[in-house]
Amino acid sequence: MDYVRSPDAAVTTRRPPVPVKIIVAGGFGVGKTTTVRSISEIAPLTTEAEMTEVSVGVDRTRSESLKTTTTVAMDFGCVTIDHSLKLYLFGTPGQDRFGFMWDDLINGALGALVVVDCSRLDDCFQAVDYFERAGLPFAVALNTFDGRLPYDITEVRWALAVNDRVPVVAFDARTRTSVRDALLVVLEKALDQVLHPAAPR
Amino acid sequence: MSEPIGRIPPYLRTPPAGAAPAPPPPPIHHDAGHAGGDQVRQRPFVLTSGRVNAVDREIEFETQVTLRPYDPRTGRVPLASLGPEMQAMVALCQEPTSVAEISARLRLHLGVTKILVADLRAAGYLDVHVADTMSPHSPELILRVMRGLRAIS
Numbered sequence A: 001m002d003y004v005r006s007p008d009a010a011v012t013t014r015r016p017p018v019p020v021k022i023i024v025a026g027g028f029g030v031g032k033t034t035t036v037r038s039i040s041e042i043a044p045l046t047t048e049a050e051m052t053e054v055s056v057g058v059d060r061t062r063s064e065s066l067k068t069t070t071t072v073a074m075d076f077g078c079v080t081i082d083h084s085l086k087l088y089l090f091g092t093p094g095q096d097r098f099g100f101m102w103d104d105l106i107n108g109a110l111g112a113l114v115v116v117d118c119s120r121l122d123d124c125f126q127a128v129d130y131f132e133r134a135g136l137p138f139a140v141a142l143n144t145f146d147g148r149l150p151y152d153i154t155e156v157r158w159a160l161a162v163n164d165r166v167p168v169v170a171f172d173a174r175t176r177t178s179v180r181d182a183l184l185v186v187l188e189k190a191l192d193q194v195l196h197p198a199a200p201r
Numbered sequence B: 001m002s003e004p005i006g007r008i009p010p011y012l013r014t015p016p017a018g019a020a021p022a023p024p025p026p027p028i029h030h031d032a033g034h035a036g037g038d039q040v041r042q043r044p045f046v047l048t049s050g051r052v053n054a055v056d057r058e059i060e061f062e063t064q065v066t067l068r069p070y071d072p073r074t075g076r077v078p079l080a081s082l083g084p085e086m087q088a089m090v091a092l093c094q095e096p097t098s099v100a101e102i103s104a105r106l107r108l109h110l111g112v113t114k115i116l117v118a119d120l121r122a123a124g125y126l127d128v129h130v131a132d133t134m135s136p137h138s139p140e141l142i143l144r145v146m147r148g149l150r151a152i153s
Helices: A032-039 A118-134 A153-160 A176-195 B044-048 B084-092 B099-105 B110-122 B139-150
Strands: A018-025 A045-055 A067-082 A085-091 A098-101 A111-116 A138-143 A168-171 B064-067 B126-128
Touching (some): A032 A067, A045 B099, A067 B139, A085 B139, A138 A176, A168 A176, B044 B110, B084 B099, B110 B126
Parallel strands (some): A111 A138, A138 A168
Antiparallel strands (some): A045 A067, A045 A098, A067 A085, B064 B126
């Protein structure tokens, strides 16, 4: 089949890269955008999207939870992996009091990095819960804001009540190589989950 | 009630011969993100004539969008007859661009962006690469991403 090109078609249609994505989640102000900025090859961009909120921690006698839809701002960036593969990093907005359901976003994701501020551990419970239930591979990354961790990783793991199979690491969101290593932990977990699907989570 | 994929909205259909020419379009802002600070902000879904659900649910945040070469056999409405947001989208997609990036750069709600991108595909201006995804459960894919990340220093 041959195409007759008009002058209008002078544009070179370059084959687009195949996109893959990793979610960067966590409570408000834990360093999600810093994480994305450190490794992204473009300055983080912000898009507004719909998110389904599930109210939790509120007395509800009925079994169903209250769901509302809200528009939230989401930061993202990208890393070119090779000529045909591009990694996108999406920072999900921090919600303290609400659980979130963002099935649209995690659909097709390789995994998630849950960024945690050790002084506000409970901010990340919703994200950990959500990814656990969704079966998405994830790792917990403790952001060492001033270069040191106030607690032992074992203590934090205990406080978070995550099982032994969930990687918990310390990292510095401001440092590119540190963010790179944290993402590699997520991918190792993803690989493990793919290669050993029968293992209990 | 679902709309069939590929439906061309009325305002994008090729006008009948002899129809009145479209009014001159406002200038295109190639970087609309930094322009129009003095513009009145519309409610986001005004741009989609009130439609709130993308016809194609496969369009994701990271889905790549490219310009479709003009095919004289099918024809299409003149670029100038499209809304300024759509013209800006066409300009932006000279290079492969993700839906999220279009949304961010044109400061359009993501849901609005998905709908307008689908409209522009139906109108013959854009290719939306929904099929070009890889299973996140492929070990080869994960290893490739790991190799790419390790190269970062």
